[in-house]
Amino acid sequence: MTGGQNGGPPRFKLTTPLEPPYIATARMFAASLARQFDLPEDTIEDLKLAMSEACARAVATGGKDGRLDVAAERRGDRLVFEVVQGSGSLAEGGEVATDSMEAALHLELIGALFDDAESVAGPDGAQVIRFSAA
Amino acid sequence: MTGGQNGGPPRFKLTTPLEPPYIATARMFAASLARQFDLPEDTIEDLKLAMSEACARAVATGGKDGRLDVAAERRGDRLVFEVVQGSGSLAEGGEVATDSMEAALHLELIGALFDDAESVAGPDGAQVIRFSAA
Amino acid sequence: MTESLFVEPKERGSWTVVDVKGEIDLDTAPQLKAVLGDAIKGGAINIAVNLEGVEFLDSSGLGVLIGSLKRCKEAGGMLALVSPRRPIRKVLSITGLDKVIPIHDTVEEATSA
């Protein structure tokens, strides 16, 4: 997801420390943008859940540079979200103990909520979870 | 306000297109962080108002690179916010017509709400409105 | 817009009551301006703006209220506010607008003034 003044439409970004309290901030970020784009309330709830799972997984995989990085962009009639993941294995889990069932659930839930959900390599090599809603 | 992994405590950043709908997103960003830091509800309301005024002024002054840039950081027991301003005069106002009374009110209100409110030159030359709460 | 700003003018004797909801900022203030402007164009001279459902209001909203107050006064009428929440009372007080625009606790009180 590139963009901004010189590369396509303006994009949205949120950065916080990679810590559990700010997962709520990321949910609010997603919900706020979704409201601006007039997405239905049910879809907003799905986005909050997918965002929460993607952020929990970012924490569990160690994230990148100690930051939780979330981006969003409008593409046509869709609102696309991206959450930067770490390269740590879920089993390692950093400081935050993540039970293996929960770890598996993160991606499963995101995929169940959004058909186009994918885990891709971002421009700088970091793994990114991407999903979109309309 | 510098920081991050290599320069002090982790910081918070929000970037959106420089457009009125996303002022609400900036307010919720401020409110969400303030809640995580356990600030009192009255202070959270003051922060929302100051943030809204600083963002409205960013829009009125043309902002920077078409983006609304908000940062926050914890410094000791205070939560510090910064909102990047444009170099445009308020009278010009870009596309968004800003009545002159309102324009004067932005800074006046922020100053009335937060004693330490200031308008300073940021590291890259951009003007920044800064205020903090505890 | 953030919250749908539902606005519904209704008549109460010589007063027009406008119920406002949601958050009023640079983005949504133009909607409030349009509704109050339409009411004034439609002949309303005494307008009670019911802020009970307003969760947020900044200087953009104050600008609309002041502008509409002016137009009501020019027409020989008045503009009053009803039941602003605490944070909104505070911004009205900081700016001194609470001395310029009457504030009432209920619509009844405002429209029987």
Added chain:
Amino acid sequence: MTESLFVEPKERGSWTVVDVKGEIDLDTAPQLKAVLGDAIKGGAINIAVNLEGVEFLDSSGLGVLIGSLKRCKEAGGMLALVSPRRPIRKVLSITGLDKVIPIHDTVEEATSA
């Protein structure tokens, strides 16, 4: 934490009712885990988790509920959920947990089961 997660266990016959409020995620799930764990350590074997006041719940919360269900069952008891909101019903259904954990509309229904 985002929303204060107010949790208050109370007795209803052979059931312990735990009222939960706020948002349950990776940040706040440990609090829920602690409260349910304390109830179980205190002798509760049948626990009704009242989710009526819960605005959000993700897999971190589901993990706590499943873990607590297991512990209740091991003690010869049961764990039931009361009045989850629609989005929470959805996540329970997506994960198939609605087939594993009984869901009731009211505390009365849950505790008289």
